[in-house]
Amino acid sequence: MTAENRPRRSYATRAAILAAARERFAVDGYERATIRAIARDAAIDPSMVMRYYGSKEKLFAAASELELRLPAADGIPPGEIGTTLVGHFLDHWEADGTLAAMLRVGVTNPAGAERLREVMAQQLGPYVAALCPDPAEAPRRAALVATQMLGVALCRYVLRLPPVADLTRAEIVAWLAPTVERYATAAHP
């Protein structure tokens, strides 16, 4: 029997599959991202994908593990909450294709939508809860923030609506920060 903690040769392959899967899911969505294409990108045989991940759905589940790693909520001075949050989202989006993959897949695949709901509820929810006046309405405020942040992401990275895609990072932050901060903290309209 092999020692348990020796690094297996297959780890590299597993990682290559996961990386290729994330990219394909991000670019093509769930249906168009074929196992064969993912395998080709990872330079292995399609059957290996099945062996390591069981099925296409399980592969997607593995590829859509996501940590937003939002900055600490406390200690941000009012007036910089929006700036911080918008900036962080943009950074994360551009550094990691996982969010794009989840957005693309979430639109056409129930499991993908579920994943996105989880991320928003479990990671954005508590964050906003620490900021807003009445914790009871944190979910709704977080959801409003989500509409604006997912909206930019959709227009900028997925649909590539020219005016949105051409805006600089600074411009987006400047325009959206007041919106996001209002959703998170301001009194009811």
Add this chain to the structure above:
Amino acid sequence: MTAENRPRRSYATRAAILAAARERFAVDGYERATIRAIARDAAIDPSMVMRYYGSKEKLFAAASELELRLPAADGIPPGEIGTTLVGHFLDHWEADGTLAAMLRVGVTNPAGAERLREVMAQQLGPYVAALCPDPAEAPRRAALVATQMLGVALCRYVLRLPPVADLTRAEIVAWLAPTVERYATAAHP
């Protein structure tokens, strides 16, 4: 030769196909909306779809003709611009599956994305141009409005993020109207 203006019997079928296509595209997106399923919904043979629309892509093009029918831009008093615009979008979205179809398809299909870009540029663009201070920056302002409106639509009708889906129409209007009005008319942040 047949008279040119007699209503053809096939008009009903064509319409049925189009209606079924819109619904399927809206619910399933481009790839999962199969011609066979659309034909089944329209209670005809799949080959009829091909005969009338040539190909799946052309069928989608026909199914995604869209008129936003935005209310007249002039005459809206400042302070009600956001309310009017947000309300109109919500109404349109709920009355007609076409927008949902275009959003779902736009995310996974290049032709769908192109369609959505067209609609935003040609219908929302001029509208915002009539409202904003400097016409030169109308496209960017319209695009900002689009990020917020498509963002709600995405969260509410496609992803069905619970807190967003549970908000009442009035609540959404109240929260989003200031955002949209600011994007369209306010001075640079």
Add this chain to the structure above:
DNA sequence: CTATGTTGCCAACAGATGTTGACCAACAAC
């Protein structure tokens, strides 16, 4: 050395998909 588990490729399966062409029924025109 042999025995055993791991890593990988190959070929094939069953099912679904977009698309095509042959064929048939109804009907209008002559």
Add this chain to the structure above:
DNA sequence: GTTGTTGGTCAACATCTGTTGGCAACATAG
């Protein structure tokens, strides 16, 4: 009645999909 057009069905096609099982190469254990 014959003829040509229109609306529609049926069966098949080539291709692509996720998935499976078998088999070769290799590494490690004993």
